[in-house]
Amino acid sequence: MTRASLAIVGPVLIWAVHFSAVYALISAACAPRDLMGAGTLTATGAVLTGLAAIGCVFFLIAARRDRDGHQDRRWDAPTLSQAAWWSAVISLLGVFANAWPIAVLPGCTG
Amino acid sequence: MTDITSDTDVGSAPKAQGTAYDLSPKGEPSKDFEAIWATPPGWRVITSVSHRVVGKRFLITGFIFFLIAGLFALLVRLQLLVPENTFLDSETYNQLFTMHGTIMMFLFAIPMLEGFAVYLIPLMIGARDLVFPRLGAFGYWCYLFGGIIVLSSFLFDAAPMGGWFMYVPLSTSVYTEGMSADFWLIGITLAEIASVTAAVEIIAAILCSRAPGMTLTKMPILMWYLLATAFMIAVAFPPLIIGSILLEAERLLGLPFFDIARGGDPLLWQHLFWLFGHPEVYIIFLPAAGMVATMLPVFVGKPLFGYGFVVAAIVTMAFLSFGLWAHHMFATGLPEMSLTLFSAASTMVAVPTGVQIFCFIATLSLGRPRLTVPMMFILGFLCIFVLGGLTGVMLASVPFNLQAHDSYFVVAHLHYVLIGGFVFPMFAALYYWIPHFTGRMMSKTLGKWAFWLMFAGFNLAFFMMHLTGMRGMPRRIASYPADIGWDRLNMLSTLGAFILAAGIGVFIWDVVRHRRKGRPAGRNPWGAATLEWLYAPSAPGYNFRAIPRVTSREPLWDQPDLMDRPAAEIDGALRRCPDHRRETIGCDPVSGEPIQILRLPHPTWFPLLSASGMALLFAATLAGVYWLCAVGALIALIGVTGWVWEPSDSGVTRDIGLDGLRLPVNAVDKRSHLYVGLIGTNLILWALFFSLLFAGLYLWNTQPVFTEGTARPVEVFALLALVSGAVAFVISWMTARMAVRANLRISAGLNVFLAVALTATGLSLGCALLPIDPWSTAFAAVGWAMGAFVGALIGVGVYWSLLNALRKAVGAVHPSQGLPDMLLGSFGKAAATMALGTAAVFFLAGIAT
């Protein structure tokens, strides 16, 4: 049950890490210190987004399996896995939203 | 009367376990159960630490601040009634709108939600009090003193006038001479202590003191909301606290954090402020939505639709709301890439919000809703908040934002969100729970009047502002020209504001009236499902004579044994009170099964003493009387020492009178409330640390020229700090590991070693910083700030280690009472890790070419 509770937080933690990473990448590329170019930014951002999306999908599948596996066993399990599943869906959408600027803009200034 | 009675006062407690400390030295054997829980009579009520008393203090004080800030708003609206008005001069006007925003955000909204949380949490989860009652009382006094400091600025003709977000450089001493900004920074920081202590309190209470059987998903939904809010407070307030301290240091000591001439950056303040400021909006909204989600099912007569959906929405919202702070900075010239990131992330919040709103709407379809006064306010909330949320999505669009930002459109939006999302639910909650506070019902007729006046007045006042903003009126202007199209809209807004105020007036009249003339509220007057209505209002101070087992999310609906007999006769845990102590049940954070008995403090002066010391420290800093600061710090230290000195109760086991369970008192366990509370505290410390780290990285990234010109730390000392920090970490780890079974001499020795290792780490870090002049550049100053922060942590760690050692030396702790060491070890690990992080940064800065 502890695992099922943490599964609610898991996907959105992935979102948080992904958001911080994208923010850090953009800050690195678009500030006076100019730590990386637009190409590196796009490539790294794409890889991170892929990883984060896979992580969210993993939680999505795990939540669905959890719900099916625990049918009628404990009163809490369906609610928790339902929450975990919705959390994973929202986080996945959030990860895509984070990736939006990197996907549509060629560089720091449109 | 106090926590501490002499060790000889062993009373008549049974000698069951055979060890000396088996007896409860702090009980009040002359008193029975009722007397132990009684609120101290007369003026000594200020020593009360009961959540019922503290919660009401928060609510009443918060509501008074609401009225004060509302009065300021009316004066502001009067000034804007006609163009080129001379009713107020610019200075007064600027003071009034600044104080309106400041008080509403810091001294009304947050304390009000804390008040509801403090009052309701134990009642709803089946506890007799919060797990850290003294912390709650301490927080209240800090809030009260901080609020008084901020308000007292009017007496010195030095009211803050820089706007509630105090942008630099306007709020630096160059452009704001005198003390007005200092009143703001110092008063608000003191009041914020209440917020972070409440965060720790709420996390530990909800996770660790629920009634037997109350699993996470059997918690009332409000508990999820408050839990998420508490974690958000723990992470969101530290950036503001750091920002305020840096700004105050710049004003007081001339350190150049935001000074462009020395490599500071005005935008750093905006980042730190909005890193707090945006989540703050959700910190205010979430508990209000939680109260809606609590009341709505009651008036529909069916459980909340989609509990699991709502839980997911709460948790994701708590996270997503951190990813949009820079949408307050769209016009500052950020790169378009950042703008688009924050724009996209901002709109995403609409998803969890939508899920919640639609769960509320779906709940309405489950039964036949009753149109009570709280329900009217809930419908008002739905209407206003949905509109405010939609204009929020509009503002997330960057091009639109560049037109609407800092115009009356934003004023309209933020009032739709905050009044719709907080004030309307709060009035619903007040109408709903006031019978619980006073035992009498409010008038339905007057309630309807109050609602319609508030609803109509609000929409008249604020809907117009969308148009005023679109017509180009900037916010925060004391006067405006007559002929460019703003005059009639402003007149209507002012009219609406007064109608809104009339509605609040009707509410206040009803509060006064119902105390004498209100119909007595019977047991469970609304037909609610949650445990706070188990007793007839107003319930006794101990909440539950025996703590019942909970088997449902709607116990009063689904468990007939709870409502078919007088509440005092319900079966449950801890009916007996053998040690004459205040006690409640401690549970496993997930399953809610009882794992320990929590001993709770009796009325005490120490929280007030500590808070007075803090207030003296802050006020003396403000007044510039530095010797008095030392006196204040000393008083606070004495207060805290007295507070924590109490003999430990752990090691005792008692029969709880439920399911034949025999449980330890204050178990040495990672699931214990103290450990969970410490994790919450560490979270706050980490957030403080990362705020400073962010400040350093930000300056490093945006001000490369000044950064390169800054002197470097001494690598050798940084290396030394790395080594001693690692040693401190290992000792902390050993302290925590050996906490359970150590013998006193070894563990006292470890404590002393920890103090030594931490001191060595601190000294090495200090030496590493020596060649750097903190006044030279902002980057250097942030380095010193990190050193000072770690220094403060080390100070606490050293004090704590020596205190633990001392307590062992004088026999206040017995073998196997490992809780203090377990906590110290955990804190030590966190402090050592942060010291190591700082040392690593210094080392890298030292060797970088």
Add this chain to the structure above:
Amino acid sequence: MMDEELEIQDGRTARETLQQADSTTVSPSPREAEQALETLGERSALDIFGSQSTLNIAGYGADRVYDLTLWMSVGFGVVFAFVMVLVWIAWARNRPVGKWWVWSGGIVLPMGAIVTLMVASTSVLVATTRHDPDALVIDVTGHQFWWDIVYDPEGIALRDANELILPVARPVTLRLRSEDVIHSFWVPSISGKMDMIPGRVNELTITATETGQFRGQCAEFCGLSHPLMAFEVTVLPEQAFEEWLTYTQGEARDAARPDLLAGRDVFLKSGCAACHEIRGIAEGARLGPDLTRLGARASLGAGMWRLNQGNVAGWIADVQDMKPGAQMPSYNHLSGPDLRNLSAYLVSLK
């Protein structure tokens, strides 16, 4: 009543201006250009209803954002009405709705709105922030509580203050700075705002699409007289703008009457020149607004009062009352005649 108020001096109404926003700008005849120059400064935006409105469109950025605003308002208005209808339906029925309500209302509806909005919003953002290398450059520097303006800083470097003269249909890049605290440059009719932050240069490219008189204002709270920090914007036909630039580059108009000469001497004797520049008379001072063409401006005190001799005299004698916190001290020690002559001189500078 309302219609009278909407009337502006040349007979066009704000509504008409609004409707014309989409029509392409016709290049004006030389006669029109001449007329525009002759009437320059005669009418203040303070007298024009909607001169500071985002709905009275006279610029490319404002135009694009207006479309976005309109569509968002309509779209979200429909969403709002839809949600309220759902509340009513849910209230009225007693059968539980399905989970699909939460699905469609909580995920599908917001995501649909978000994706549409993001596509529209990002394309408008990219379009309105595009930099034009051929744009005319104007430096605007915010001060508490006025605006220092330099046209073509790398070329003719023509300095003026508190009034922005723009050519129609030509991109202009504003380089925004601040000398003290954060200000924000905002001309709602022409484009969105941009902050002026000490230590930074923020660029904002704008294109005016309509000639006329407009008002801009500081949008970021900047201290005591923040409400009194506005400016006039005059959009001229391209040819008139060029003529204006040429004409204005010269030295200040000579004092041609005895009282004006006396006023000039007061200006020089009383220390005004320590802060204010009048080209050809006293050059080099940068602390206060350039006064070379004060009399030609449409308003006084950073877009706050009608420009006439009485107001100028009142301003000099009582600055701190008219604009609390301004850097300039009140010159209430000047004698009556001195004040009269000085204000007459300043108003004559066109």
